[in-house]
Amino acid sequence: MTDDTTPIWLRPERAAVGRPAERTRAEITAAAIAVADRGGPDAVSMRNIADELGTGPASLYRYVGGRDDLLDLMVDATAAEYRLDPPTGDHVRDLVAVAEQARSIMLRHPWLPELVLTRPVLGPCTLDVLDHVLEALADHPGDGRTKLEIFALLNAIAATFALNELAAGNRAERAAAYLGHIAAAGERPRITALWDELTAPNDDSDDRRAERLAALVSSLLQ
Amino acid sequence: MTDDTTPIWLRPERAAVGRPAERTRAEITAAAIAVADRGGPDAVSMRNIADELGTGPASLYRYVGGRDDLLDLMVDATAAEYRLDPPTGDHVRDLVAVAEQARSIMLRHPWLPELVLTRPVLGPCTLDVLDHVLEALADHPGDGRTKLEIFALLNAIAATFALNELAAGNRAERAAAYLGHIAAAGERPRITALWDELTAPNDDSDDRRAERLAALVSSLLQ
DNA sequence: CGAGTTCGCGAACAGTGTTCTCAAACTCTA
DNA sequence: TAGAGTTTGAGAACACTGTTCGCGAACTCG
The missing domain is CATH 1.10.357.10 (Tetracycline Repressor, domain 2)
Known part of the structure; x- marks a missing residue:
């Protein structure tokens, strides 16, 4: 279940058990949008987003499949406006x-x-x-x-x-x-x-x- | 003259003196298009194009300002069709x-x-x-x-x-x-x-x- | 309390665009 | 023909990218 071909919107964000998460998918998306708004499209790198959140790049992969997923999330988030x-x-x-x-x-x-x-x-x-x-x-x-x-x-x-x-x-x-x-x-x-x-x-x-x-x-x- | 802000189309391709060039801007563009046609957009890397030509990545920079210039050349070349x-x-x-x-x-x-x-x-x-x-x-x-x-x-x-x-x-x-x-x-x-x-x-x-x-x-x- | 699961994230890897550098190859001049 | 001047080719290196591995820490459940 929820293999790699499942779209982000259907992948469960968190598990109910284990160590609780410190962040949210939405938070990460917001940080990515903030970075992009400030530094242009080229600034949207996993490093920069992680810096914006005060963490390391590897942490993001707990919430998001990769950069492509993150870009999709960013686009969809703007549709909420x-x-x-x-x-x-x-x-x-x-x-x-x-x-x-x-x-x-x-x-x-x-x-x-x-x-x-x-x-x-x-x-x-x-x-x-x-x-x-x-x-x-x-x-x-x-x-x-x-x-x-x-x-x-x-x-x-x-x-x-x-x-x-x-x-x-x-x-x-x-x-x-x-x-x-x-x-x-x-x-x-x-x-x-x-x-x-x-x-x-x-x-x-x-x-x-x-x-x-x-x-x-x-x-x-x- | 011909500083960095000059568009590629106005930058002279070759000098008349010195060691003669082994390649052409057009050849490089064609190689880039071949790579892209075969391997998709993501395959358009300086390494791959250089490999296609049997040379090293650094050589390309004698003919082209950088990757961006090359992409512009590719797009314009298709307009010739x-x-x-x-x-x-x-x-x-x-x-x-x-x-x-x-x-x-x-x-x-x-x-x-x-x-x-x-x-x-x-x-x-x-x-x-x-x-x-x-x-x-x-x-x-x-x-x-x-x-x-x-x-x-x-x-x-x-x-x-x-x-x-x-x-x-x-x-x-x-x-x-x-x-x-x-x-x-x-x-x-x-x-x-x-x-x-x-x-x-x-x-x-x-x-x-x-x-x-x-x-x-x-x-x-x- | 201990087992089981999940999270955080430093370190490392493969790949990228680009620059430095210098020997080689050529044209022009004397 | 010899030498000076200029340009090319490309190996090596740099800074950067997205991504994976692994392991200690943090939490829930039985």
Whole structure:
């Protein structure tokens, strides 16, 4: 029972007998999130998390199968930050609300978009969100597969928006440097024109972004 | 000149004087892609790539700033696999063609979706694709920012589709295991219903997937 | 009280990306 | 042709990673 292939959410946290545990899975997850929020995605190492808790790396393995489990726990823990108000009956509006929350949660945790995009986490909290989306789409045409796909794409879109706003540090700067170089060469008129637009004073308002996000989400439902 | 912040695409590959190089940046990139195709994303280590070339890890640093540069080169190299036919005048059709190619390229290189989603690579080959998209959208309303966003989302959507089809190995199986467990508990009717639909015999055809992808891409243009 | 179980965690291991270093290999100049 | 100058190749080493082993300590149960 509870072999290696069992997902973390089903593995029992503690035994009832023997020496009592000094920590909780939730505590460790919280420490990991704190480390990631402070030091970026690369800082999430077993050593750093253990240091945050004032213990050794080996201790963590009593609570968690390994680093991968811990990352899953972190992602699912952030899903608890959603406020899932009862559906209004307006499909688009309800889904946009979820997408906006996804975006702002990801902005709060800059390491999150990368993880959400890469690994298909479906823990208890994430499942609550999925359930909420299914509820909002209850009387919407389309089978379950399609609705699950809508959920995945909603996350992907929100993550893309968040990554854009986070600007991804010097990585994006390098890409911009190359784009500028090509634009300056002037051999590709379309690229040059694009570059000029991008470097022009940015009058992008929050409203425009919100509108764009809403338009995309609403288009998911067609 | 050519300090550390210069993007790889602008750093000169070789010097004209001194001992001649035995390898090429392109050769190393190809070796890295071969390793990744064969052994999955985790196999892309400097050691493995060096072994593939019959040399030591340290040698690679003469051609490439580090692992990150190499990953960028890999991603951009795959962008050379696009066939960029001249635009037909039908915006939707042209963009769908690009998205379909993105998907099939990613299926050929299972390690690609993860990288594409995570890092905003804009090398020469990727820039060709962007230029092609801009050409296809030349007479489409919307500013450059919007069109760049369309390009990013097109990639994200294609990557999401590819990841879905690749099924992501035992990671997805674990998520499914948990979903099945919750469904069996029967406390959440919507989740149980969804699970029943997912485990029912899968009559999903390629046509349905293509239709769905086309619908999403076309909705990007509204 | 003693048996049985579990926890904490220092120490060690295999693997990683990266840098240092210096001999070898080449081009250019005299 | 001899020598100076420059660049490459790559072994060895470093700092770091995730992970496992083992054992003493801490607790529950009979």
